[in-house]
Amino acid sequence: MGSPDPAKGLQRWLYEALRLAIVSGRLPGGSTLPGTRTLARQYSLARGTVAAAYEQLLAEGYLVTRVGSGTRVSAVLPDQLHPAKAADASSVAIETAHTRESRAPWISRLKECDSPFPLADANALPQPFYPHRGDIRLFPVDLWRQLHVRQLRTSRLLTLNDTSPAGLLALRAAIAEHLAIARGVRASPEQIVVVGSVHQALDLCMRLLTGPGDTVWMEDPGYIGARQIMHASGVRVADIPVDHDGMRVLDGIREAPSAALIYVTPTRHAPLGVPLSAERRASLLNWAAASGAIIFEDDYDSEYCFRSRSLPALRSLPGAEAHVVLAGTFNKLMFPSLRLAYVVLPPQLVNPFVRAASVTVRSANGLTQAVLADFLSEGHFDRHVRRTRKIYASRAQAFERAAHAHWQGLIDVQPADAGLDVIGHLLPFDERTAIEKLKSARIDAAPLSRYTHRHTQKPALVLGFAPFNEEEIERAAQQLATALRKG
Structure with missing residues (x-):
């Protein structure tokens, strides 16, 4: 790795020297690195300096550590870099977002995901019939x-x-x-x-x-x-x-x-x-x-x-x-x-x-x-769980009554025997049409297709009842029926 370069900073020098040895193949995947004490003694460095360089390489994915097997070079490098080449300032281009993502496959894979969670503040109460939520008012x-x-x-x-x-x-x-x-x-x-x-x-x-x-x-x-x-x-x-x-x-x-x-x-x-x-x-x-x-x-x-x-x-x-x-x-x-x-x-x-x-x-x-x-x-x-279970059971019954009263020929709702939400099978609509109609009436629901990947299901909605009292359920059920029946 050469001699330490005090002008660069000893930790930075050691980190860059080890990283270059890894990406150039001089330290192949799976090879074991010496302990921090041994490497510190070899290069007359403080042990903390070596440990800090190792920690940075571990965090970036160049090294892995497991109990009983020491610190090793990762078998799969995070960026699949080729050996670094010297370049003067005039040849250095600004790295584009696309380049960064290609070197970070985890970020690239996440781009394809539709997050199930809010990506901004979500302080408002959920709209009927938002699923997977309890009632924080309780x-x-x-x-x-x-x-x-x-x-x-x-x-x-x-x-x-x-x-x-x-x-x-x-x-x-x-x-x-x-x-x-x-x-x-x-x-x-x-x-x-x-x-x-x-x-x-x-x-x-x-x-x-x-x-x-x-x-x-x-x-x-x-x-x-x-x-x-x-x-x-x-x-x-x-x-x-x-x-x-x-x-x-x-x-x-x-x-x-x-x-x-x-x-x-x-x-x-x-x-x-x-x-x-x-x-x-x-x-x-x-x-x-x-x-x-x-x-x-x-x-x-x-x-x-x-x-x-x-x-x-x-x-x-x-x-x-x-x-x-x-x-x-x-x-x-x-x-x-x-x-x-x-x-x-x-x-x-x-x-x-x-x-x-x-x-x-x-x-x-x-x-x-x-x-x-x-x-x-x-x-x-x-006591809180027993109380909310009783309240949610009552709301589940209110939801079933409202669905039976207002959604005949529109949505076939399964019995609400448990949980915070139920499946409602769409009768004359596909999911996209139903969701568009409901949005116009400020009714929230999740299409079942959002949860499927390879095995398709009949068109349906996931409908939550737990966050809403019986009056809110009845009112929203009427609004949903009106929205779906609009031409």
Whole structure:
């Protein structure tokens, strides 16, 4: 690498020398770099200087590190650069956006995604019949404020310090107790990691468990956010069809028998609302045990079953602990800006996941975690869920009555037995025509085709009822019918 150049700055010199050696092939993919202490001694550098250069190369994707195998050159370079060539200032052109994107495939892949989330502030209440949302007006704000104030007492100011990347222990213990009662899941607090969202948990699992060329199963139709994370990861996505019994597991085994990861919403499919049948649950677990694949269970809408008890989590079944990652969120149950969720991990994934979380997101907000821990352990969360479940059940019935009264011959609505939204099959319209008509009446809904990729469904809308009281539902149902019947 030559001798250090103090004029350039020792850290910058070392970073550029290592990067040039990597992109020129002098340090081939997979080769092991010396430890920071060894390299520092060799070039008479401070160990911190070497560590900082390594960290920058790790962040940019030129190096990878794994427990027990040291620091290695990445097998796939982030920009596929050729050896650098000297150039004077007159020959340097301004880099275009297209050039930058071609060197950043993750950005390029994301350009093709239609984000399921607002890309700007979304402070307004949702319009009928916006799906996948609860009613934030039902949240006990005054109680939450009191719990916040209690955590900010002088005697509790340690909650303002950094939190473990695994999450506050008191919160993880409260989550473990809640899961044992509500979902039949037995897990120690040490197997639980607090994250910002289910998407964050899936993203970290994709980074840890998959690599270029790997295959993952995705429900089709299925949750858009999960598909986009897979797409951005660069893996091959096997689209597994869904019917009235949930994901067609045997189709997945036939199409992608060596998949590394399976994403599934077994309690209530997103967005069709059907549960994964007992036979298919057993088949999926048996196959995962035999193949070594990991099942990512998104516990979607499991808290809101109105006419029967919720099915136990897939993670609760015998033999599932070693093969199932269970993820759930508080953001939908309480309020979206809370940004707290959890993941229950197989024992072998706990340490790698916590280390990855510490590098990428550090930790979720410690003060909010402490408040949520009290909210759970003191029974406020259970009372809030029971109260909202009762209210949403009433609104589901009001939605069914309104649909029956006003949408005959327009939309055939499935029974609203669970969750925050339902499927409404369009009778005389295609989805594009229906959406255009509804926009003119300020009615919001999602076309079912937005959730499909390869396996098409009959024209339908995903319609939310939970954020709207009975008067709002009745009024909006009449507006929807009027809009659809206009020539």
